[in-house]
Amino acid sequence: MKYGCQAEFKLWPLGLLIAFVTSFFGVVFASPASINIHPGDIDDEVSGKISIAGPMANMVLALVFIAIAALIYPFKIYSNIFNLIYLISTVGFSVNSFLATFNLFPIYSLDGTKVLKWNIGIWIITIAIAGIMVLIAITIGAENMVSLLIGA
Template sequence: MIKFTSSEVRDLLIAFFVISLCFALANGGRDTNAVLTILPYIMVGVGLGFILHELGHKFVSMKYGYWAEFKLWPQGLIFALITSFFGFVFAAPGAVYTYANYMTDEINGKISIAGPIVNIVLALIFLAVAVAVYPSAFHSANSVTLFIICSLGYSVNSFLAVFNLLPIGNLDGSKVLNWNFGIWIVTIAVAGIMTFASMTMGVENLVRLIIGF
C-alpha cells in the first residue's frame, strides 16, 4: 500500500498547479484569456502526467522496500515560471526522494525509468483516444474538447518523458544511463520521436496520418 504524508500531498498539489500554469503560459503567451482558456485542458494532461510520473517512482521504490516521498523544490518552480514566459518549460518542480542506506545502479535505474515510462504510456493513450474521437470532432463540440485535451496530453507527456530522460545532473536519464545504456537509448529515442512529431507535425496532422484522413 502506498502511503503519503500530509506535507507530501501539499507539495504534490502545489507542484501540480504551478507546472500546469507554466505550460499554459508557454502555450498561451501573454494572452491572459488564452492562458485561462487552455489551463483546464493543460491540467488534465499535466495532472495525470506529473502526478503519475512521481507515483511511478514512489511505487517502484516502495516495491523494493524503500520509503519514498515527493518533496517540492521551490527554486525549480520559480525557474519553471521564468522559462514559461519564453515559450518553453524547464519542468523541475521537485522529486521523489528514496531513502536507502544502499542501492544498486540497477534498482536506482528501475526506479528512475518508471516515471518516463508512465509518461510514454500516457502519451500513447492520449494519442489513441485522439485518433478515436477525431472523425466525430467535425460535428461534435464534446469531441473537439476531448481531442484538444488529448492533443495537449500527448504533447506534454511525450515532452516530460524525453526531458526527464536527459542524462543531465540529477534527472532520471543519468540514473537510467548508469544502469543500462541500451534501455536508456531505446526509451529516450521513443520519447524523442514522439516529441519531435508533436513539435514538427502537430498532433492533428499526426492523427490524420495514422488514420489516413
C-alpha cells in the first residue's frame, strides 16, 4: 500500500496438486498459490522491497517464537499449558525459519527472485541469516537452542 500497489492471492492448481501428492511421501512440498502485485509495472527496487517483507516477517516471527520459548522454558514443568506454549513456540521458530529460507530461493515466482534482481547484497545477507536459522533448527534443534540461550 505504501507504493500504491494492491496484492492478489492467486491459486496455483498445479502447486496444490504437488502438495497433495508429496504428502503421501512423508514430506509436503507446498506452493499452492502466489501473491500477484498490481500494478505489475513497478520497478525492481519497489518489487524487491515488497518481496523481502514476507521472509523478513518470517524471520522476526521465528525470533519472537524462540524468545517466548526461552521465557516459558522454566515454567513448562509446572503446567501443561506452559508446556504446550513452549512446544508451539519451538515449532514456530523452526517453521518460520524454513519459510523465510524457502521463499528466498530465486526460483519461479518466489520472493528470492525479485529480491536478487533488486539487490544481490541484500539477498545474500538475508538468505544467509535465514539459512543459519534453519541450520540451527535442523542441527541443534529449537529445544536445545533454548537451553543454550538460558544456560540450563
